[in-house]
Amino acid sequence: MKKLSIVDIANHLNVSKTTVSFILNGRAQEKRIGKELVERVQKFVDEVGYKPNSLAKSLRTGKSNIIGLMVEDISNPFFASIARLIEDRAYKNGYKIIYCSTDNDTLKTQELINMFRDRHVDGYIIAPPEGIEGDIDELLKDGMPVVLFDRHLPNVLTDYVEIDNLYSTYNAARHLIQQGYKNIGFVTFSSSQTQMTARMKGYKDALKESGLKPIIQEIVFNQNEEFIIKPITTFLKKHKELDAVIFGTNHVGTCGLKVINSMGIKVPEDLAVVSFDDYDVFQLFSPSVTAIAQPIEEIADKVITVLLNKLNSSVNGKEPQAIVLKTELNIRDSSKMTANVI
Known part of the structure; x- marks a missing residue:
C-alpha cells in the first residue's frame, strides 16, 4: 500500500496542501482555519493512519527531537546502564535517543557522526575515541550541542562529564x-x-x-x-x-x-x-x-542535564563545563x- 502524503490528503479532501500542513502542525487556530475543516482533516488522517515523515518535519521545524548517543560498547554494563538512564530522562523531556557503539574506532565514529548529521539529530552525547577532534569541532562550529563523557579531548572546547x-x-x-x-x-x-x-x-x-x-x-x-x-x-x-x-x-x-x-x-x-x-x-x-x-546515576544525570540545558537555551557562547565526579x-x-x- 502506498504511503499517503500531505498532497494525497489535500487532493482527497479537496483542500490546499498548505491548509492540511497547518492543521497537522497544530497551527490551525493561528491561521484561522475553521473548526469543521480541522475536524474533517483529522478524522480522515485517523481513518487512514497517516504518519508524518519525521525527517521532512525536522527540515521544516529545524528540530528532530532526537539525541545521538555514542559509546564505546553498548553491551558493556557500564555504558548500557548510563545509556538507559539517559534515555529515560531524555524521553521525559520530549527527546528520543539513537545509540550506537564506536568500538573505539576513529573511522567508524566519523561515519556514525555523519549518519547522525543526516538524521538531523538535535544534540550529541559522545564517549570519544582518539582522532575525532576535527569532527567534533565541525559540529560545534555548526552550533550543535555536544557533551563528552567518560573521557574528554584536551584540544576540544566543549562540556564533559567524567570521574576522578x-x-x-x-x-x-x-x-x-x-x-x-x-x-x-x-x-x-x-x-x-x-x-x-x-x-x-x-x-x-x-x-x-x-x-x-x-x-x-x-x-x-x-x-x-x-x-x-x-x-x-x-x-x-x-x-x-x-x-x-x-x-x-x-x-x-x-x-x-x-x-x-x-x-x-x-x-x-x-x-x-x-x-x-x-x-x-x-x-x-x-x-x-x-x-x-x-556514580552511574550521577554521571547520566549530569550528562543529560548539561545537554538539555544547551538544547533549551538560546544563549550560545557559554563557557563549557568540566564536571569531575568522585568514585567509591x-x-x-x-x-x-x-x-x-x-
Missing part, C-alpha cells in the same frame, strides 16, 4: 599497599585517552610514593575476549612474584577473573584483586571482588590480607 580517574586508581593501590601487598600489578588497555592515562598515573603515583616497582601489562583494545585473555595469561605466568593486581576496566577485570580461575590461582591467598567499574559480576564472584564504583572503592573479600601473606 587518577584518584580512583591511586586510592585502590593505596588500599592494597596498606593491606601489606608489595608486588602490585596493573593490567589495562593500551590507550592515550584521558581516562586511561589518568588511571595509569594514579597507580604509578601510589607505588612510587611507597617505593614500590610498577608491574604493568597494557593490552590492545579488542571486543574478542580471546585477545584479552591471552596476554593476561602470559603476564600472570611471567610474574609469579605478583601478590596483587588492579584491572583497569571491567572488561579487562572479567577476563582477568576467567584467567585466574583457569590457572587455579586462589584469591586472595595467592593474588589479591581489585577492578575498575563495579557491577553485579564482581559481587557474585567467589570471593567477592573489591571494585571502584563509578567498594572493599570486598578479594583484597583482604590473609595470614600467609608477609
Whole structure:
C-alpha cells in the first residue's frame, strides 16, 4: 500500500496542501482555519493512519527531537546502564535517543557522526575515541550541542562529564599497599585517552610514593575476549612474584577473573584483586571482588542535564563545563590480607 502524503490528503479532501500542513502542525487556530475543516482533516488522517515523515518535519521545524548517543560498547554494563538512564530522562523531556557503539574506532565514529548529521539529530552525547577532534569541532562550529563523557579531548572546547580517574586508581593501590601487598600489578588497555592515562598515573603515583616497582601489562583494545585473555595469561605466568593486581576496566577485570580461575590461582591467598567499574559480576564472584564504583546515576544525570540545558537555551557562547565526579572503592573479600601473606 502506498504511503499517503500531505498532497494525497489535500487532493482527497479537496483542500490546499498548505491548509492540511497547518492543521497537522497544530497551527490551525493561528491561521484561522475553521473548526469543521480541522475536524474533517483529522478524522480522515485517523481513518487512514497517516504518519508524518519525521525527517521532512525536522527540515521544516529545524528540530528532530532526537539525541545521538555514542559509546564505546553498548553491551558493556557500564555504558548500557548510563545509556538507559539517559534515555529515560531524555524521553521525559520530549527527546528520543539513537545509540550506537564506536568500538573505539576513529573511522567508524566519523561515519556514525555523519549518519547522525543526516538524521538531523538535535544534540550529541559522545564517549570519544582518539582522532575525532576535527569532527567534533565541525559540529560545534555548526552550533550543535555536544557533551563528552567518560573521557574528554584536551584540544576540544566543549562540556564533559567524567570521574576522578587518577584518584580512583591511586586510592585502590593505596588500599592494597596498606593491606601489606608489595608486588602490585596493573593490567589495562593500551590507550592515550584521558581516562586511561589518568588511571595509569594514579597507580604509578601510589607505588612510587611507597617505593614500590610498577608491574604493568597494557593490552590492545579488542571486543574478542580471546585477545584479552591471552596476554593476561602470559603476564600472570611471567610474574609469579605478583601478590596483587588492579584491572583497569571491567572488561579487562572479567577476563582477568576467567584467567585466574583457569590457572587455579586462589584469591586472595595467592593474588589479591581489585577492578575498575563495579557491577553485579564482581559481587557474585567467589570471593567477592573489591571494585571502584563509578556514580552511574550521577554521571547520566549530569550528562543529560548539561545537554538539555544547551538544547533549551538560546544563549550560545557559554563557557563549557568540566564536571569531575568522585568514585567509591567498594572493599570486598578479594583484597583482604590473609595470614600467609608477609
